[in-house]
Amino acid sequence: MGAGVGGLATAVRLLSKGYSVKVYEKEQNIGGKVNQIETDNFKFDLTASILMTPEVYKEVFEYADKDYRDYLEFLSVDPIYRVNYSDGTRRDFSTDITKLSENLESISIDDCHGYLRFLGDVYKKYQIANNFFLQRTFRTPLDFFNPKILSQALRLRTLSNSYRFISKYIEDENLRKFLCFQSLYVGISPYNGPNIYTLVPTISQIYGLWYLKGGMYSYIKALERLIFELGGTIENNTNVEEILISEGKAIGVKTNTNKQYGDIIICNADFPYAMNELIKDNRWKGKYSSKKISEMKYSCSTFIIYLGLKKKYPDLTVHNMYLG
Numbered sequence: 541m542g543a544g545v546g547g548l549a550t551a552v553r554l555l556s557k558g559y560s561v562k563v564y565e566k567e568q569n570i571g572g573k574v575n576q577i578e579t580d581n582f583k584f585d586l587t588a589s590i591l592m593t594p595e596v597y598k599e600v601f602e603y604a605d606k607d608y609r610d611y612l613e614f615l616s617v618d619p620i621y622r623v624n625y626s627d628g629t630r631r632d633f634s635t636d637i638t639k640l641s642e643n644l645e646s647i648s649i650d651d652c653h654g655y656l657r658f659l660g661d662v663y664k665k666y667q668i669a670n671n672f673f674l675q676r677t678f679r680t681p682l683d684f685f686n687p688k689i690l691s692q693a694l695r696l697r698t699l700s701n702s703y704r705f706i707s708k709y710i711e712d713e714n715l716r717k718f719l720c721f722q723s724l725y726v727g728i729s730p731y732n733g734p735n736i737y738t739l740v741p742t743i744s745q746i747y748g749l750w751y752l753k754g755g756m757y758s759y760i761k762a763l764e765r766l767i768f769e770l771g772g773t774i775e776n777n778t779n780v781e782e783i784l785i786s787e788g789k790a791i792g793v794k795t796n797t798n799k800q801y802g803d804i805i806i807c808n809a810d811f812p813y814a815m816n817e818l819i820k821d822n823r824w825k826g827k828y829s830s831k832k833i834s835e836m837k838y839s840c841s842t843f844i845i846y847l848g849l850k851k852k853y854p855d856l857t858v859h860n861m862y863l864g
C-alpha cells in the first residue's frame with residue numbers, strides 16, 4: 541500500500557523476485573511526497589528536487605536486470621551549493637577539488653585544511669554507517685544490542701552536536717554554518733541534535749548532487765513504467781482502510797472497494813498514521829498505542845512557495861542557500 545518512491549521501489553524488487561504485485565494508492569496521482577504540478581507552462585517538483593547517492597536510485601533498476609539509462613538521465617549539479625550569507629558574501633561549493641580549494645583558501649589555509657580533514661573523518665563515519673546501519677534491517681533488539689554493532693556505533697561518535705563537532709575543524713563562522721545547517725532538513729537544530737547530519741554535506745561533496753532530466757517526478761514515472769513492464773499493477777484512488785492481521789501476521793488489506801489477501805503486505809504510509817488508523821486491534825500495535833503516538837513530538841516541516849518567473853536571475857544556480 542502506497543505508491544510513494546518507497547512503495548514503488550519495493551514493488552519493483554518483489555516483481556523481480558517473481559511475486560505478483562498490486563500497489564494501492566489512495567491519491568489520484570502516484571509518487572506520494574515526490575510529486576509534480578504543471579500549470580501555465582511551468583512545471584514544479586513538489587518536494588524532492590535533487591538527490592544524493594545516485595547509486596541507490598540506479599540499483600533498483602539493476603535489481604530488475606534493467607539499464608537505468610533506458611529510463612532516466614542523471615545530471616550533475618555543480619556548484620552543489622551556492623551559499624549567500626547575511627554579510628553579503630557568497631560562496632560556491634564545487635565538487636571540483638581545484639575550485640573548492642581556491643574557495644576555501646580564500647577563507648584561510650587552516651580552514652581549507654580543516655575542511656579536508658572534516659571530509660576525511662566524516663567519510664570514514666559514512667562507511668561505518670553504510671556497512672553496519674544503513675544497509676541493515678534491525679528486526680529484534682539483538683540485531684542492534686550485540687558487541688559488533690555496539691562497537692561500530694561507538695566509532696560513529698555522533699553524540700556531540702553538529703555545530704560543536706564542526707567547530708573542531710573550522711574557525712570561520714560562515715563556513716561552520718554551511719556545514720551544519722543540513723540537520724534543519726529534518727527539523728533538528730544543529731546546536732542540539734546529533735552530528736550524524738554532517739554526513740549530508742560530506743556525501744554531497746564526495747559523490748556529488750544530482751537532478752533528473754525532467755525533474756524528480758521522472759523517477760516516479762520510470763518506476764511506474766518498470767512496474768508495468770514487469771507485470772505489476774497500480775490502483776489509484778484506492779484507500780486502504782485497514783491492514784488485516786491474523787495471529788500477529790499481516791494477511792491482507794481492506795480498501796474502500798474490497799478486501800485483498802496476499803503472502804506479503806507492505807505498508808509505505810507514514811508510520812504514526814499507519815499504526816493509529818490502519819491497525820485496528822490494539823493487540824497488534826505493540827508498544828505503539830494510540831496514547832504513545834499522540835505523545836510523540838514531531839519536528840517542523842517546511843513552507844514552500846512555487847514561483848513561475850518571467851525572467852532569468854543570473855545570480856541563482858540550481859541549489860541556493862541564504863543563511864542569516
Ligand SMILES: Cc1cc2nc3c(=O)[nH]c(=O)nc-3n(C[C@H](O)[C@H](O)[C@H](O)COP(=O)(O)OP(=O)(O)OC[C@H]3O[C@@H](n4cnc5c(N)ncnc54)[C@H](O)[C@@H]3O)c2cc1C
Nearest residue numbers: 542544545546565566572573574587588589590779780809
Ligand atoms: C519539503 C520536502 C523537500 C524534500 N526534498 C528532498 C530532496 O531534495 N531530495 C530527497 O532525496 N528527498 C527530499 N525529500 C524527502 C522525500 O520527498 C521523501 O523522503 C520521500 O518522498 C518519502 O517517500 P516514501 O515512499 O517513504 O513516502 P511517501 O512519499 O509519503 O509515500 C507514501 C504513499 O502512501 C500513500 N498512502 C498513505 N496512506 C495510504 C492508504 N491508507 N491507502 C493507500 N495509500 C496510502 C500516500 O498517498 C503516498 O503516496 C523532501 C521532503 C519534503 C517534505
